[in-house]
Amino acid sequence: MADTTGHPTDTQASSDPHPPQRRPSWRHIGPGVVVAATGVGAGDLVATLIAGSNFGYTLLWAAVVGCLVKISLAEAAGRWHLATGRTLFDGWASLGRWTGWFFAVYAVVWGFVYGAAAMSSSALPLQAMFPEVMDLQWWGVACGLVGLVFVWFNRYAVFEKVMTVLVGVMFVVTVYLAVRVTPNLPDALAGLLPVLPDEKDSVLNTLGLIGGVGGTITLAAYGYWVNAKGWTDTGWMRVMRLDNRVAYATTGVFVVAMLFVGAELLHSAHVAIASGDQGLVQLGDILEAEYGGATSTFFLIGFFATSFTSLIGVWHGVSLMFADFVARRRAASGATGEEVASGERERSWPFRAYLLWLTFPPIVLLFQGQPFRLVILYGVLGAAFLPFLALTLVWLLNSDRTPRPWRNGPLSNGMLALAALLFLVLCVKQVWDQPWSEFF
Numbered sequence: 209m210a211d212t213t214g215h216p217t218d219t220q221a222s223s224d225p226h227p228p229q230r231r232p233s234w235r236h237i238g239p240g241v242v243v244a245a246t247g248v249g250a251g252d253l254v255a256t257l258i259a260g261s262n263f264g265y266t267l268l269w270a271a272v273v274g275c276l277v278k279i280s281l282a283e284a285a286g287r288w289h290l291a292t293g294r295t296l297f298d299g300w301a302s303l304g305r306w307t308g309w310f311f312a313v314y315a316v317v318w319g320f321v322y323g324a325a326a327m328s329s330s331a332l333p334l335q336a337m338f339p340e341v342m343d344l345q346w347w348g349v350a351c352g353l354v355g356l357v358f359v360w361f362n363r364y365a366v367f368e369k370v371m372t373v374l375v376g377v378m379f380v381v382t383v384y385l386a387v388r389v390t391p392n393l394p395d396a397l398a399g400l401l402p403v404l405p406d407e408k409d410s411v412l413n414t415l416g417l418i419g420g421v422g423g424t425i426t427l428a429a430y431g432y433w434v435n436a437k438g439w440t441d442t443g444w445m446r447v448m449r450l451d452n453r454v455a456y457a458t459t460g461v462f463v464v465a466m467l468f469v470g471a472e473l474l475h476s477a478h479v480a481i482a483s484g485d486q487g488l489v490q491l492g493d494i495l496e497a498e499y500g501g502a503t504s505t506f507f508l509i510g511f512f513a514t515s516f517t518s519l520i521g522v523w524h525g526v527s528l529m530f531a532d533f534v535a536r537r538r539a540a541s542g543a544t545g546e547e548v549a550s551g552e553r554e555r556s557w558p559f560r561a562y563l564l565w566l567t568f569p570p571i572v573l574l575f576q577g578q579p580f581r582l583v584i585l586y587g588v589l590g591a592a593f594l595p596f597l598a599l600t601l602v603w604l605l606n607s608d609r610t611p612r613p614w615r616n617g618p619l620s621n622g623m624l625a626l627a628a629l630l631f632l633v634l635c636v637k638q639v640w641d642q643p644w645s646e647f648f
Contacts, residue, residue: 227443232450238368239433239448240455243282245375246426246521248462250329250514254487256463259417260470261480263407265392267417268399271467274418275460277630279452280623281594282430284601284616286448289431290441291614295543296431297529297536299604308537310596314589315530318425319562321586323570326519327352329485333511336489345574351519356567359523360560363551364436367524374513378462381510386465388499389472396468412637419634424590428597429525430455432532435548442614473498485515524554527562534558584642591631591638598628 230236259267288299300307331347341347359367404410434448469491474481479494481487488511496504531553536543553559573579602624605616616624 227441229445230443230447232446236447237451237454238372239286239430239437239439240451240453241375241458242368242371242433242521242525243426243430244455244458244462245371245378245517246429246525247278247424247518248378248459248514249326249518250332250485250488250511252463253466253511253514254481254485255417256466257470257474257481257487257491259413260467260472261474263405264471264475265395265399265467266403266405267414268396268464268467269402270414270417271463272400272460273402275456275463277418277623277627278427278459279456280620281427281598281601281627282455283449283452284605284620284624285428285431285597286434286452287445287614288601288604288610289434289545290439290445290448291610293440293545295435295532295536295545295548296428297532298543299609300600301536302609303600303603307600308533310592311529311533314425314593315526315533315562316565317582317585318589318593319526319566320569321573321582322522323352323566324348324573326515326522327570327574329515330355330512330519332485332489333492333508333515336492337505337508348574349571351516352567352571355516355520355523356563359520359527359563363554364433364524367520368433368437371517371521374517375458377513378510378517379458381506381513382462382465385495385503385507385510386468388503389469391468391472395471415630415634419594419630424593425529426521426525427594429521429529432525432528432548432553435545436528436551436554438549440545440549445614523563523566527559527566528553530562531556531559584644587642588639591635594631595628595635598624598631602628 256271259271285296288294288296292299297308297311300311327348328344330351331344334347334351335342335344342350358370362370404414407413430452434444434451439448473479473491473494481490481494492504492508492511495507528548532543532548535547535553535556535558547553602616602621604610605614605624606621607615
């Protein structure tokens with residue numbers, strides 16, 4: 209299909225093995241906005257706030273490194289989709305059946321627990337703003353159902369536009385707060401020097417901040433959103449790389465702004481907040497006491513945008529991956545990016561079945577609490593996914609599965625190796641910290 213000028217549309221894949229490179233343009237930016245919005249959830253903002261409240265600006269450099277590490281992972285995932293014309297699942301399948309089994313278990317357990325967490329996180333700011341309307345659990349149910357209906361009936365183009373609007377809200381709120389607390393710029397610039405806090409477990413705390421900046425499975429979903437945008441061949445490579453850099457520049461603004469808030473509002477006043485999403489509600493109370501109700505309400509709107517973009521982003525992106533997983537298991541040939549670009553995956557029954565799985569079974573957890581053993585498995589599987597992603601991308605992009613011009617260079621290999629090492633350490637720590645004696 210071509211537009212009125214005779215040029216191919218975004219959803220048309222080129223048959224040319226060496227298509228001309230599209231010129232990078234801001235008007236093409238889209239999947240990067242989606243991955244940034246989905247990857248930065250309430251938990252990331254709380255972790256950054258707590259780092260700022262505990263260490264001031266000392267770990268600002270770690271937040272920046274975290275963004276650079278995630279750039280390399282998302283770029284590698286997008287490069288695989290464009291260079292090969294195949295989806296990441298098709299690449300994983302070529303490494304052995306164990307990859308499919310890992311994803312299947314991960315998707316079922318992770319999706320069940322994450323669904324409840326995402327609904328609860330989106331409900332918190334709404335309940336804080338409208339406490340008399342309904343209880344927290346029912347706000348959570350409402351958020352889950354709205355996310356379900358929105359993703360079910362809309363294709364990628366509408367989804368991207370809504371995510372862009374919500375990212376704009378997040379951006380304005382976080383930058384406003386950073387300016388409102390009047391950051392100490394000399395101290396902030398000093399925080400770009402890679403030094404560790406002089407405290408116990410400072411190395412692991414620093415690694416945790418680096419690893420927690422913006423996204424887990426959404427980094428793998430980036431390649432699918434690239435295809436859903438209509439980018440299916442290497443002619444879009446330069447555009448994808450610009451898009452990816454914009455994604456993590458945006459992520460960097462979010463986390464640096466919240467670290468400023470933590471350093472100035474909490475660290476200087478020796479105020480501690482709770483870990484988890486409830487910490488953002490506490491921050492809203494602190495902002496109200498310090499700057500008035502309008503600033504607090506403005507922040508809660510940004511809190512909702514942050515949480516709800518993560519909810520609908522996972523509802524769309526991971527459902528897209530699950531649909532591709534099922535299609536790859538049923539088809540004799542490999543799954544292609546053109547199939548994703550056509551919108552076929554978004555209309556499929558596996559896509560919608562996983563949407564229902566993310567929404568309805570987790571509602572039970574909202575009212576009954578999360579089962580102890582399931583939460584442990586969720587934590588371990590979640591910690592294992594990023595090492596799995598980093599190591600498999602190193603494998604795929606250094607082999608003959610990838611056309612030679614698009615294989616990893618020294619920089620890509622170095623960044624992916626750094627990511628793999630970082631996430632392996634964090635995975636081992638997560639497994640070690642679990643109360644296994646109570647599990648059995």
